[in-house]
Amino acid sequence: MNIADLNELAGRRYPAQRWTRNLVGGMSPVQCENFALGYVVLEPGGGQVPWHNQGQEEVYFIVEGEGEMCLGEERQAVKSGQCVYIPPTVFHQLTNTGSTPLVMLYAYGPAGDVAHWKQELEGTLPRAGIDVPALPEGAAPQCVSPP
Numbered sequence: 001m002n003i004a005d006l007n008e009l010a011g012r013r014y015p016a017q018r019w020t021r022n023l024v025g026g027m028s029p030v031q032c033e034n035f036a037l038g039y040v041v042l043e044p045g046g047g048q049v050p051w052h053n054q055g056q057e058e059v060y061f062i063v064e065g066e067g068e069m070c071l072g073e074e075r076q077a078v079k080s081g082q083c084v085y086i087p088p089t090v091f092h093q094l095t096n097t098g099s100t101p102l103v104m105l106y107a108y109g110p111a112g113d114v115a116h117w118k119q120e121l122e123g124t125l126p127r128a129g130i131d132v133p134a135l136p137e138g139a140a141p142q143c144v145s146p147p
Helices: 115-122
Strands: 012-014 018-024 036-042 048-052 057-064 066-071 074-079 083-086 092-096 102-109
Touching: 012 115, 036 048, 036 092, 048 115, 057 066, 057 074, 066 083, 092 102
Parallel strands: none
Antiparallel strands: 012 018, 018 036, 036 102, 048 092, 057 083, 057 102, 066 074, 066 092
């Protein structure tokens, strides 16, 4: 039996003030072909999943905290208890706008790595409004390097 214990997963810390632990897929002992699932903590006051897109459809479920979700040309406040659907190939970003950690679960399918993880760690994430479409007006800036 493969079990992923959140309390035993080291996960990865990203430059955009985010700690991601893969529960299914990625570095998890639990692997599936059809979906991936992860637990993410965005640090207070700006922790972020930076502006990116991917080929899989995805959902973000906000467990705790509050933030700003950008999806394509839309920008909206999100809070605990809400789930956001992200269609395939649509650019999106989630930023913690609160004074406490924002905790969220993501699920996407089919499974597999997404390019923005490696790009963020290498400092090669495409820049909003330059290499890829711009963020919605008034959105928190995309984090492309450590604060």
